[in-house]
Amino acid sequence: MPELPEVETSRRGIEPYLVGQTILCAIIRDPRLRWPISDEILRLTDQIVLSVQRRAKYLLLELPAGWIIIHLGMSGRLRVLPQGTAAEKHDHIDLVISNGKILRYNDPRRFGAWLWAENLASCRVFAQLGVEPLTTEFNEHYLFEKSRGKRTLIKPWLMNNKIVVGVGNIYASESLFFAGILPERPAGSLTKSESSLLVSTIKAVLLGSIEQGGTTLRDFLQSDGKPGYFAQQLQVYGRAGEHCHQCAHVIEIAKQGQRSTFFCRHCQH
Structure with missing residues (x-):
């Protein structure tokens, strides 16, 4: 399972391609992950990416309307690819970006998750999380x-x-x-x-x-x-x-x- 450094590495890898760009739409090939993909992501159109953050092992895409919350599960990974790149087996989700790229999610075991929250404070997956290890709170x-x-x-x-x-x-x-x-x-x-x-x-x-x-x-x-x-x-x-x-x-x-x-x-x- 990807741990914090792997998730942070993914965050740093995708951030330059997403921040300031617009997500035109989401292409969902298989919504059956650990939990069904949130309906708000299925209907996503024309949303600018304000930031790419991380909380614990969750990746957070901040949009004007809310947050896409991604967990890589046991085998999930994200890649930034040119639009038109043919999908392969286990490529479940594409976010089509205004810069001619796509953010593609591949997950053979489907233990990952794509969730939606209007604000992070009310999101149940963060309710009982402790401090971040790379902050001054962890001392x-x-x-x-x-x-x-x-x-x-x-x-x-x-x-x-x-x-x-x-x-x-x-x-x-x-x-x-x-x-x-x-x-x-x-x-x-x-x-x-x-x-x-x-x-x-x-x-x-x-x-x-x-x-x-x-x-x-x-x-x-x-x-x-x-x-x-x-x-x-x-x-x-x-x-x-x-x-x-x-x-x-x-x-x-x-x-x-x-x-x-x-x-x-x-x-x-």
Whole structure:
């Protein structure tokens, strides 16, 4: 599933082609995504794109009449293509743009979503989301206070979008490794100094991945069709049984909350 860096990479990729341009119409080939495509998108005509934003793993297209809210699901991706480009299998949606381009949405598994909201404040999908990890709101004081008394293991706790959004499986494993924190510990065991280090590490790991265009493991491609290159820098994720780059001990794997967790018991405590 695309995580925050992949979604931010998509946002940056499509933004120059959309902002200030007019969406002439939407072409819907298959409205059956995770939820049916909103009727307002089906009827969309002549709407200028005011901005392209991101909240958690949602892409937000701001229009005068409201917002298009896009979630890429497990396998969704966006590409900017010339008008007239033949549709391929799983190309479900085109937004036809006034600059001669189309924004095309491809989703083999159809777990993504295209929703509409007149204003974001009343949109139910944002109701319980926590802070953005790349903002000043996400700091050592916030993380330390939120962790007090929590017995949940630190990695699944970090992946809880009610605490902080967008720290998915890959980046939680990598951040805990760089912070030297064992994912088997309860969240409540974090000290103030560890909270400070973990916050700065999460920010650095996410920003590093964004600069590399995200992490391509199976399905993710950037809007220009190029893969993300952060996978080449992964220290623990997906490396069970291999030697740690820092200490040469073997990387271990454990199941936590139905997800695979990767760590080095020698480097993390």
